[in-house]
Amino acid sequence: MIYIIDHQDSFTWNIVHQFSKFNKVICSNYFEINNKLLEKCDVIVFSPGPGSPKDYPLSSKIYKKYKGKKKIIGICLGYQMILYNEGGKIIQQKRIYHGFQSKIKINGQSKIFKNNKQFKVGRYHSLKLMEPFKSNTIKITMRCSKTKIPMGLEDNTNKIYGFQFHPESFLTENGDILIKKILSA
Amino acid sequence: MKEHNQHKLSFNPYLEKLYQSDKPLIIYKVIDGYNIYTDFSKKILLNNKNINGFLKSFEKKKYKKETDLYLGFFGYEILCNLIGISIKNKKRLNFYKGIFYKPETIIKIRKDIKIISNIKNHKFNKQFNKTKILSPFKINIPYQKYKKIFDLFSKKIRQGETYQIKICTKYKNKSLINPINFFWKLMRVNSSPESFMIKDKDYSIVSCSPETLIDKKKNSIITKPIAGTLKKNSSINKLIALNYFKNNEKETKEHNMIVDMERSDLSKICKPGSVKIIKKKYVAEYKHLFHYVTSIGGMLNQKTQLIEIIKAMMPGGSVIGCPKIRTLELLNNQEKESRNIFTGSFGYIKFNQDMKFNIIIRSILNYRNKSEISAASGVVLDSTSKKEFNENYIKAKSLLELFK
Numbered sequence: 001m002i003y004i005i006d007h008q009d010s011f012t013w014n015i016v017h018q019f020s021k022f023n024k025v026i027c028s029n030y031f032e033i034n035n036k037l038l039e040k041c042d043v044i045v046f047s048p049g050p051g052s053p054k055d056y057p058l059s060s061k062i063y064k065k066y067k068g069k070k071k072i073i074g075i076c077l078g079y080q081m082i083l084y085n086e087g088g089k090i091i092q093q094k095r096i097y098h099g100f101q102s103k104i105k106i107n108g109q110s111k112i113f114k115n116n117k118q119f120k121v122g123r124y125h126s127l128k129l130m131e132p133f134k135s136n137t138i139k140i141t142m143r144c145s146k147t148k149i150p151m152g153l154e155d156n157t158n159k160i161y162g163f164q165f166h167p168e169s170f171l172t173e174n175g176d177i178l179i180k181k182i183l184s185a
Numbered sequence: 186m187k188e189h190n191q192h193k194l195s196f197n198p199y200l201e202k203l204y205q206s207d208k209p210l211i212i213y214k215v216i217d218g219y220n221i222y223t224d225f226s227k228k229i230l231l232n233n234k235n236i237n238g239f240l241k242s243f244e245k246k247k248y249k250k251e252t253d254l255y256l257g258f259f260g261y262e263i264l265c266n267l268i269g270i271s272i273k274n275k276k277r278l279n280f281y282k283g284i285f286y287k288p289e290t291i292i293k294i295r296k297d298i299k300i301i302s303n304i305k306n307h308k309f310n311k312q313f314n315k316t317k318i319l320s321p322f323k324i325n326i327p328y329q330k331y332k333k334i335f336d337l338f339s340k341k342i343r344q345g346e347t348y349q350i351k352i353c354t355k356y357k358n359k360s361l362i363n364p365i366n367f368f369w370k371l372m373r374v375n376s377s378p379e380s381f382m383i384k385d386k387d388y389s390i391v392s393c394s395p396e397t398l399i400d401k402k403k404n405s406i407i408t409k410p411i412a413g414t415l416k417k418n419s420s421i422n423k424l425i426a427l428n429y430f431k432n433n434e435k436e437t438k439e440h441n442m443i444v445d446m447e448r449s450d451l452s453k454i455c456k457p458g459s460v461k462i463i464k465k466k467y468v469a470e471y472k473h474l475f476h477y478v479t480s481i482g483g484m485l486n487q488k489t490q491l492i493e494i495i496k497a498m499m500p501g502g503s504v505i506g507c508p509k510i511r512t513l514e515l516l517n518n519q520e521k522e523s524r525n526i527f528t529g530s531f532g533y534i535k536f537n538q539d540m541k542f543n544i545i546i547r548s549i550l551n552y553r554n555k556s557e558i559s560a561a562s563g564v565v566l567d568s569t570s571k572k573e574f575n576e577n578y579i580k581a582k583s584l585l586e587l588f589k
Binding site: 008009010011012013014016017020021049050051052077092099101122127166168170171 | 460
């Protein structure tokens with residue numbers, strides 16, 4: 001079972017439907033968590049949403065509690081939330097990407113996806129990870145082909161995965177395959 | 186049920202009598218003509234308490250004949266309240282939050298005029314509605330103020346608080362209008378697919394809305410969001426407009442965002458895997474402008490209640506911004522005047538629970554001898570306050586011209 005924590009985004013239900021293709025999905029607002037079901041699920045997904053990770057202490061608490069115990073997936077804000085809780089700094093970028101389709105490239109750090117593969121994705125983000133970012137377990141595995149902005153992360157020890165882009169967007173090529181691969185990783 | 190068939194005459198005595206009477210009536214654009222609804226046997230004034238019951242009442246109703254439906258509108262405020270957003274400290278007209286009517290007579294204007302009625306004797310009380318303009322139009326947010334809000338929202342976009350947000354400006358004057366004249370005049374120049382008119386004793390609405398928000402038949406539901414507007418001139422045709430939208434990064438991004446947002450809204454109430462883009466990014470042509478449109482459809486979950494559909498889809502995302510909840514909160518903090526009907530929805534619910542609703546834009550609301558025309562355009566980071574301020578004017582133009 002997959003538990004999707006919604007940060008009141010207007011894209012969350014695309015994610016719900018996308019994940020429903022692979023497993024049973026539960027979705028609730030971040031301030032209305034059903035703790036019993038959360039405890040029971042195998043995967044926790046942190047949804048996109050407005051604002052920045054520091055605005056959602058409740059979600060950060062859940063992240064810390066279940067890190068290493070359940071598979072965790074973050075999308076957009078959810079991805080930033082993982083990095084934020086791992087000591088990363090989330091900052092405003094000069095150029096803003098909302099409804100933007102761009103090419104990204106997978107690098108050699110990925111254990112799941114093929115090195116050097118490029119594909120088009122849909123982006124909705126004002127903020128990004130400040131670099132350099134250091135972590136023993138989290139690897140940045142995808143970057144924007146043009147600007148090199150970090151676009152994906154993997155922590156294969158703790159089974160934590162994240163995308164800065166939106167795999168559920170109609171702008172993303174083969175988004176379903178991405179999700180399938182991290183769910184079976 | 187009595188049916189009279191009459192040939193279309195340049196002068197139809199029944200219609201003329203109706204137009205010049207004090208009877209409330211609704212005119213609604215349909216694909217091949219217009220429907221006029223009148224002889225209302227019920228009129229429901231909506232509020233936060235009765236809206237649920239009103240929508241629930243359809244579950245017990247049976248659809249037997251064409252007059253088995255309610256037509257009317259949901260105002261912006263009641264739709265916000267439904268999804269848990271309260272609106273405070275607004276300058277208000279105290280206009281109705283929503284009204285629905287049950288008609289007993291439908292007049293179908295096609296090649297011929299056909300009257301369907303449950304009433305035997307049609308009586309008319311003569312009343313002439315004269316148009317009188319008592320003061321010139323004024324805009325409620327002048328450019329300087331608009332720029333300030335625009336800059337504030339630009340900052341909010343950089344902070345990731347909202348991805349896109351639509352500021353509403355209003356043109357207002359003091360006037361009495363003859364809504365039927367206004368409507369037919371408007372239809373000559375701009376008969377957009379979701380046009381409608383309501384004339385009641387104390388208010389009227391004249392609209393050439395182009396946007397379909399909900400088209401529900403049995404378990405199928407379709408929405409057709411518009412995002413992207415291009416002003417027309419003699420050198421632009423549909424193909425040139427399409428190329429403009431395709432090559433314009435700002436319009437493309439704005440549109441993409443609305444498509445993903447509407448997919449998500451539909452997904453809340455539809456079967457997983459059933460939500461699909463039916464027709465992607467096409468151009469619709471109107472008198473003063475071109476619109477960039479996408480059709481998206483899905484199959485509703487079993488036993489989805491009408492109220493769930495309304496809450497998932499309204500207020501329509503394309504006229505608010507994204508993400509909906511946070512953006513509505515930001516908007517309601519900045520807009521000092523109630524939107525009234527603007528960005529609400531007009532349409533019908535049949536007794537078999539089929540329904541169709543538009544987004545109320547490009548509309549005149551006349552109430553208590555005041556007319557207001559609202560328009561909204563989007564703050565995204567690649568646009569400028571000047572351009573968006575002017576876009577609001579372009580959108581209001583064909584309505585403002587009716588007063589000339």
